[in-house]
Amino acid sequence: TFGDGFTKYFKILYYFLVLNFFNLRIVCSSVFSKKKLLSKIFLFNKKNIIIIPFGVIDKKLNVISNTSRKIKIGYAGRLVEQKRIHRIFNALQKISLTSNIEINIAGEGPLQNSLEDLSNRLNNKSIKINFLGYLDNLDKFYNNLDLFILPSKNESYGLVVLEALLHNIPVILFNDSGACTEFIKHQKNGYIINNEDELGELISSLDSINIRNKLKNNIRIMDLSIYNIRNTKLKIDEFI
Numbered sequence: 001t002f003g004d005g006f007t008k009y010f011k012i013l014y015y016f017l018v019l020n021f022f023n024l025r026i027v028c029s030s031v032f033s034k035k036k037l038l039s040k041i042f043l044f045n046k047k048n049i050i051i052i053p054f055g056v057i058d059k060k061l062n063v064i065s066n067t068s069r070k071i072k073i074g075y076a077g078r079l080v081e082q083k084r085i086h087r088i089f090n091a092l093q094k095i096s097l098t099s100n101i102e103i104n105i106a107g108e109g110p111l112q113n114s115l116e117d118l119s120n121r122l123n124n125k126s127i128k129i130n131f132l133g134y135l136d137n138l139d140k141f142y143n144n145l146d147l148f149i150l151p152s153k154n155e156s157y158g159l160v161v162l163e164a165l166l167h168n169i170p171v172i173l174f175n176d177s178g179a180c181t182e183f184i185k186h187q188k189n190g191y192i193i194n195n196e197d198e199l200g201e202l203i204s205s206l207d208s209i210n211i212r213n214k215l216k217n218n219i220r221i222m223d224l225s226i227y228n229i230r231n232t233k234l235k236i237d238e239f240i
Contacts, residue, residue: 087199095203108133165219174194
């Protein structure tokens with residue numbers, strides 16, 4: 001980020017000079033972050049940029065999560081404006097279901113009180129919302145989910161999305177969520193939507209256990225080796 005006013009132009013000039021005249025090599029974690037860099041700074045030698053996804057695990061977790069009649073949806077991350085968590089609550093206001101929904105929110109932040117107020121205003125007794133606070137270990141959290149939602153904007157990577165997939169959990173993103181949309185194949189291992197209305201309609205359609213199980217099976221056979229932390233290290237060693 002470059003800020004505004006004098007600070008913005010100073011940073012743009014500084015990075016332009018440093019990156020070009022010192023001929024530094026640059027590792028970007030995603031296509032999105034590479035495009036974002038090139039939109040801010042003109043580079044003479046674009047060959048000095050390489051995309052190497054962050055590695056997060058040694059191997060794919062062999063997780064088979066149970067699918068229940070209740071729809072269990074999760075969010076993990078900071079409770080801040082950029083994450084746009086209110087979009088989940090806005091979508092919930094617009095849906096009617098034949099089964100119950102449980103929303104589990106892991107994380108802390110300045111918006112917690114306002115989000116709790118939003119949850120209290122929901123006039124739907126079939127929706128239960130749990131604020132779990134900060135969790136040291138998210139394995140149990142992911143293993144208790146059917147769906148994961150990250151409604152944030154312009155994520156430079158989105159590790160929580162990858163972690164959800166590694167636990168065989170389908171993910172819902174918005175089309176402006178940034179780099180993490182690169183992990184999702186629409187209707188295969190998750191969904192990429194445009195607005196809150198679509199989110200409400202999607203949650204209603206996922207009332208079907210068969211649909212959720214199909215998504216989980218698709219994820220189970222995905223090749224996620226590109227995100228193996230050992231491969232990340234090898235690629236960086238080759239690059240430098």
